Amino acid sequence: MATPEELTRAVHLALGSEPRIGVAHHPIRLGMEWGDLVMEGEVEDVAAKKLALERAAAIPGVDRIIDKLRVRPARKMTDGQVLQHACDALLGEPAMQHIGVRVRDGKEVRDLRVAPPGSRGGTLEVRVEDGVVTLDGDVGGLGAKRLAEVLVWWIPGVRDVVNGLGVDPREQDNDGEMAESVRIALEKDPLVDAGSIQVATRHGVVTLTGAVPSSEQRHIAEMDAWYVWGVDRVVNRLQVVH
Structure with a gap:
């Protein structure tokens, strides 16, 4: 030993x-x-x-x-600023309108949005400490769990994301589910032209193929894939075509 x-x-x-x-x-x-x-x-x-x-x-x-x-954060932000950006992102995402959002600030807990009656979207709680965003609660699917994390990672002052969201009812994860989450992240990123990007996933390894118009977009697309919960490695085969 x-x-x-x-x-x-x-x-x-x-x-x-x-x-x-x-x-x-x-x-x-x-x-x-x-x-x-x-x-x-x-x-x-x-x-x-x-x-x-x-x-x-x-x-x-x-x-x-x-x-x-x-x-290393892209920009220095206070915990209060990160928390506000996180809440704005989660509340403003159309695909998450059926999910309740609760914020924990110190010992204070506030409901920012209550899940609609009869909705199975669940409720997530967000808190920030030293630039680390923690997501807790239960949501109605793995797609929502993954999208919530991506939205938070896009905040420039974030130093880490602890995704403790549960999925209720429980959902079996698979390569297709993960690939779809990566595709959604790319499509929702305004800095990426996702139309010519193909995504393949196998056992936590994401492979990106296709073409993008710049090296910057190539890098951003790769980072979007890394932000997705459950992704262990990204193989970036995107070609830059001017």
């Missing part, structure tokens, strides 16, 4: 072997706490965060990870 020092050394080497994680510029602190691996630090983007967790989880002997990794 590996010692804690041997485990953290193996994880450190695995993280360094993935250029997207960028540990040279964004160091990740590793430690062991009651047999669990603790990962802490600020990474460049959600892709680096997910790849770091994936590489660490693949190391034999790493059974559980305490995730304290945060994403």
Whole structure:
């Protein structure tokens, strides 16, 4: 059985072997706490965060990870500003009009929208602490759970999203469901021309093919896929056609 020092050394080497994680510029602190691996630090983007967790989880002997990794925000915002943007995004999304929205600010809990009578949309609760948005409650489908997370990730001051939303009634996840959620995210992003992008998903790996008019859109489309809950890796095969 590996010692804690041997485990953290193996994880450190695995993280360094993935250029997207960028540990040279964004160091990740590793430690062991009651047999669990603790990962802490600020990474460049959600892709680096997910790849770091994936590489660490693949190391034999790493059974559980305490995730304290945060994403460098595109813009500094207060928790109050992030919370307001999150509420505006969730309340303003037409596909989520049947879902109740509740906000937790400190000890105060307020209903911003009550689910319509007879609706099975459920109710979600949003709170923000140190730039980390937590989504709790139950919603009526995996599509809503995933869309809520994408909407929150689009806020420039967000450092992480903890998606604790349950799905009631329970719904079996599959590749098609995940691919559809990625397609919806791309279609709803005003910065992406999603018409010529194809999405394929297999076991948490999303592959994007097709053409986009710029390198910027190619990058944005990839990040939209990374924002979707359950996506472990994105293979970006989009071609830039001017």
